[in-house]
Amino acid sequence: MTIDLAPWFLGTEAAGDLAAQMGVPLALVPTEVFDEAWSPGRDLEAWREGEVNGERYDVVVVALLAPDLVAHSLAELTDDDWYAQCEGPFAQWFAALTVATERCNDRGVVIAFCDRPVPKDSGNWALTACVSDGVELMVRSLALIHEARGVRVHFVGTPARIEGKPHAQTALHDRFLMLTGTDAASMSSTVLYEGEM
Amino acid sequence: MVATPTPVVLVTGASGGVGRGIALSCAAAGWTVWVAARRQSEGQAVADEASARGGQGHFVLCDTVSRSSVREAIATIVDHSGRLDGVVHNATSGLSPTPVQPVTMPIEDLRDHVAVSMRGSFFVAQEALPHLIASKGSMVMLTSEAGFEGKMRLAPYAAVKGAVRGLTRAWARECGHDGVRVNAIAPLATTPAVEEAFAKDPTMAERVLGRHPLGYLGDTVDDIGPVVRFLLSSDARYVTGVTIMVDGGNRPIS
Numbered sequence: 001m002t003i004d005l006a007p008w009f010l011g012t013e014a015a016g017d018l019a020a021q022m023g024v025p026l027a028l029v030p031t032e033v034f035d036e037a038w039s040p041g042r043d044l045e046a047w048r049e050g051e052v053n054g055e056r057y058d059v060v061v062v063a064l065l066a067p068d069l070v071a072h073s074l075a076e077l078t079d080d081d082w083y084a085q086c087e088g089p090f091a092q093w094f095a096a097l098t099v100a101t102e103r104c105n106d107r108g109v110v111i112a113f114c115d116r117p118v119p120k121d122s123g124n125w126a127l128t129a130c131v132s133d134g135v136e137l138m139v140r141s142l143a144l145i146h147e148a149r150g151v152r153v154h155f156v157g158t159p160a161r162i163e164g165k166p167h168a169q170t171a172l173h174d175r176f177l178m179l180t181g182t183d184a185a186s187m188s189s190t191v192l193y194e195g196e197m
Numbered sequence: 198m199v200a201t202p203t204p205v206v207l208v209t210g211a212s213g214g215v216g217r218g219i220a221l222s223c224a225a226a227g228w229t230v231w232v233a234a235r236r237q238s239e240g241q242a243v244a245d246e247a248s249a250r251g252g253q254g255h256f257v258l259c260d261t262v263s264r265s266s267v268r269e270a271i272a273t274i275v276d277h278s279g280r281l282d283g284v285v286h287n288a289t290s291g292l293s294p295t296p297v298q299p300v301t302m303p304i305e306d307l308r309d310h311v312a313v314s315m316r317g318s319f320f321v322a323q324e325a326l327p328h329l330i331a332s333k334g335s336m337v338m339l340t341s342e343a344g345f346e347g348k349m350r351l352a353p354y355a356a357v358k359g360a361v362r363g364l365t366r367a368w369a370r371e372c373g374h375d376g377v378r379v380n381a382i383a384p385l386a387t388t389p390a391v392e393e394a395f396a397k398d399p400t401m402a403e404r405v406l407g408r409h410p411l412g413y414l415g416d417t418v419d420d421i422g423p424v425v426r427f428l429l430s431s432d433a434r435y436v437t438g439v440t441i442m443v444d445g446g447n448r449p450i451s
Binding site: 091135 | 371
């Protein structure tokens with residue numbers, strides 16, 4: 001089976017360069033800042049309902065990269081930081097991945113690119129670690145849900161932006177090519193961690 | 198945790214299920230156990246059971262999704278008991294055993310999962326931290342097998358339990374410098390929530406027990422509680438940042 005490798009790319013502004021490298025337009029996911037009451041939650045739900053039945057694609061990329069990656073110690077973490085950088089992104093990832101898998105053609109591929117700290121350096125990066133581990137489990141569940149359609153769902157966690165390393169996008173694009181290639185045709189629920197385990 | 202004659206620990210969501218088992222197991226070792234819950238009558242009953250088992254059981258009202266409620270509960274404990282040696286964040290959303298389709302799940306339901314498991318972890322950990330630094334104490338978070346492998350029918354539950362593993366790992370690295378350990382367990386036990394899940398999904402019991410090495414679900418007091426008690430104790434002083442599967446070998450991880 002031949003699949004169209006030009007992905008539908010769901011992301012944030014911070015993922016714009018990656019989308020550009022792949023030569024595809026960036027479809028923005030709502031990323032309003034969350035508060036305790038999840039005030040933007042209704043808009044996110046409306047976005048999901050509006051997007052879920054659109055055109056289907058062979059490959060969907062979801063890359064809700066954070067606009068600013070900021071370290072916080074547990075002692076100094078504020079509630080606003082928590083809602084804005086943990087609960088909000090968690091909800092946005094959930095909605096985006098749900099839409100992505102629904103809009104993926106049978107036997108297609110969905111890949112989530114997510115900021116993830118290397119565990120040994122994850123002190124003060126609890127918010128990012130929390131979101132990335134949550135996203136990994138969303139991917140695993142959605143892979144089970146859509147397995148019967150042959151939809152494969154993968155997770156790639158990268159510390160590159162946290163560590164300020166160059167060539168981060170090239171590495172992610174390489175992972176994209178690997179996971180959409182014919183050698184990976186029978187793989188799903190793959191979890192790849194860039195950097196140290 | 199520094200060995201003390203009677204450690205003082207807080208267990209959230211302890212009015213039933215796994216939380217109750219943890220509370221009673223700690224009490225059986227003679228510890229002072231604060232049973233934190235939203236429902237006073239059930240929580241007080243568990244506190245009374247804890248006292249009957251040889252510990253000092255106390256109830257404290259606590260809604261872990263509320264910063265002020267967590268703060269007041271911990272202040273009450275420290276005022277009354279003089280210190281805090283361990284916290285166990287066990288509370289989980291009442292929606293946890295409810296099968297869902299992610300594509301149609303109301304965002305408000307996701308919020309409930311996130312608030313109790315993730316936000317509750319944050320509030321409990323942050324409010325307890327200064328007291329745990331003082332006592333060189335430890336935290337135990339409750340995750341789940343679902344937080345390793347995902348679940349077809351319980352996707353939001355699996356996601357928040359995965360997220361709690363991320364918090365555990367990060368806080369362990371960060372708080373270790375202050376002598377505070379942070380660990381997690383992933384239990385599999387007979388609880389009202391599991392029984393509810395089995396009732397809602399009749400295939401689940403066979404799927405879970407059909408290939409289970411020991412062939413039974415754990416007992417919250419005798420199988421799950423002792424592992425948490427170990428993690429809270431000085432016997433585990435060199436253990437941090439791990440998630441222990443307490444599931445009778447249901448999910449093999451080497």
